[in-house]
Amino acid sequence: MVLAPILSLLILAITGNFDHWHNLLQYVIPTALSNTLLLLIGVAIVVGLVGTGSAWLTSAYHFPTRKVLMWALLLPLAVPTYIMAFAYLDLLHPLGPIQGVIRELLGYSSPREFRLPDIRSMVGAIFIMGLALYPYVYLSVRVMFMSQSANLVEAARTLGCTPRQAFIRLILPMARPAIAVGISLALLETLNDIGASEFLGIQTLTVSIYTAWVTRSNLSAAAQIAIFMLFIVTMIIYVERLSRQRQRYANTQRPRAIQPQILTGWKAILAIIFGWLPVIAGFVFPALYLIIETLKRIHNVGTVSSALLSSTINTVILAAIATLLTVFLGLIIAWVVRQPRFKYGKSMVRLGSLGYAIPGSVLAIGLLSPLVLIDSAISHIMEVFFSFPPQLYIMGSIAGLVIAYCIRFMAMGIGSVESGYARIPLSLDNAAQTLGYSPTQIFRKIHFPLLKPALGAAALLVFVDAMKELSATLLLRPLNFETLSTWLYAEAARGTYEEGAIAALLIVLVGLLPVIFLARTQFKNTY
Numbered sequence: 001m002v003l004a005p006i007l008s009l010l011i012l013a014i015t016g017n018f019d020h021w022h023n024l025l026q027y028v029i030p031t032a033l034s035n036t037l038l039l040l041i042g043v044a045i046v047v048g049l050v051g052t053g054s055a056w057l058t059s060a061y062h063f064p065t066r067k068v069l070m071w072a073l074l075l076p077l078a079v080p081t082y083i084m085a086f087a088y089l090d091l092l093h094p095l096g097p098i099q100g101v102i103r104e105l106l107g108y109s110s111p112r113e114f115r116l117p118d119i120r121s122m123v124g125a126i127f128i129m130g131l132a133l134y135p136y137v138y139l140s141v142r143v144m145f146m147s148q149s150a151n152l153v154e155a156a157r158t159l160g161c162t163p164r165q166a167f168i169r170l171i172l173p174m175a176r177p178a179i180a181v182g183i184s185l186a187l188l189e190t191l192n193d194i195g196a197s198e199f200l201g202i203q204t205l206t207v208s209i210y211t212a213w214v215t216r217s218n219l220s221a222a223a224q225i226a227i228f229m230l231f232i233v234t235m236i237i238y239v240e241r242l243s244r245q246r247q248r249y250a251n252t253q254r255p256r257a258i259q260p261q262i263l264t265g266w267k268a269i270l271a272i273i274f275g276w277l278p279v280i281a282g283f284v285f286p287a288l289y290l291i292i293e294t295l296k297r298i299h300n301v302g303t304v305s306s307a308l309l310s311s312t313i314n315t316v317i318l319a320a321i322a323t324l325l326t327v328f329l330g331l332i333i334a335w336v337v338r339q340p341r342f343k344y345g346k347s348m349v350r351l352g353s354l355g356y357a358i359p360g361s362v363l364a365i366g367l368l369s370p371l372v373l374i375d376s377a378i379s380h381i382m383e384v385f386f387s388f389p390p391q392l393y394i395m396g397s398i399a400g401l402v403i404a405y406c407i408r409f410m411a412m413g414i415g416s417v418e419s420g421y422a423r424i425p426l427s428l429d430n431a432a433q434t435l436g437y438s439p440t441q442i443f444r445k446i447h448f449p450l451l452k453p454a455l456g457a458a459a460l461l462v463f464v465d466a467m468k469e470l471s472a473t474l475l476l477r478p479l480n481f482e483t484l485s486t487w488l489y490a491e492a493a494r495g496t497y498e499e500g501a502i503a504a505l506l507i508v509l510v511g512l513l514p515v516i517f518l519a520r521t522q523f524k525n526t527y
Helices: 003-015 021-060 066-072 081-091 097-106 122-147 150-158 163-174 176-192 195-199 205-215 219-244 265-301 306-338 345-357 360-386 399-421 426-434 439-468 471-476 484-494 497-522
Strands: none
Touching (some): 003 219, 021 066, 021 122, 021 219, 081 122, 081 195, 081 497, 122 176, 122 265, 205 219, 205 471, 219 360, 306 439, 306 484, 399 439, 399 471, 439 484
């Protein structure tokens, strides 16, 4: 199921019309590719610095508000990149609140006298995506810092290293695998983005795919552009795997963890400022903006539009169906892989997890041809046996979106269920078999009750990500079908920010659920 869209994409790109290839190479690919690579490099630097710095600050130092800050640094995960861009376009507008406050403090009265650089730029895109995606690095690196042995640091100190030298020469190199994992996840999310890039006027490969397909109705050109994205994805995964090969050197035994140094005075004040800055810029400002704009809209109009309510219902139904199917398939795969007699378990898991690495726009292009063929076969069968008129049963309904969501988010379902199965020893299965239990009874009476927390976590993660997904939804949705993400995209394109603020706020509120779950699981026993 995961390989089908990739093979379809390759075939479509190779057998497509090459008459436009010269135009793509001359006008589209160079700009889109250079913008994409520049964006990826900039985001990697920002998320690496902010995520690693935040992880070290909360791991190595103790200061007021630290316990709250540890989980608050995860809050930007609830704000998708396109919502972050949507909010900051208005916040940083020359007539917006931030520039207005700055001009008032500096004594200027008009935007003509003082204005910040335009947010619609490459620097603005890097800034916004970095704020939204740094928690990927923060989470993985902080776990690595907390697992490092205090004995190693003390040994370095006895050899004459200062705390700064110990961090640069010892701790940071040992954390490189975790940094690479976090950065790779952030870069994959950057590649998947279409809303923030288009809002900010950056022509990336993802935006070019959407333009080639939707605007110019050129599917083969979109597939050929998508090949470049697949190459970049492959390189990101390769670099991440290469860095993780050295992770075993960081997993040393630790009789005791590194004890945080207590900060007081001006050092504590600086730690509080630098620690909370990413949270304020990455969550507090966008969330407050969305709340204020939503209240304005409700106060001025009094009611929420019926179209927005319809989009909300569509989003919930679509995400719920995709969640049930994804978790069910993930449970089946994890159960099959658990069986000792199954030889190809790891390969099956890797194939099932591959979909998350494929950007939504690339996945949508690859799914189009297989889904059209299946639609044609179903339509022919229904016409011959039941005399139904020809129609699109998959592409004309939400079935195509459900399939795309299942492929893209299968990794979450498999990973969560596998983590649950890891806590169920095979000895329980063997004992149940000796008592005459069948495999079905073992699953129903032993596995399922013990897997409920893992299944709940998988359902939560898949449901929230399905609600936020924009790229695949834009390209595969049926006619006259809107979700909260596509509603927000359309409102932002029209410049009606108050209308889109309600949809954005609903997405952010739902996105807070996995953040709360992560905070409870990751920092439950943190000192």
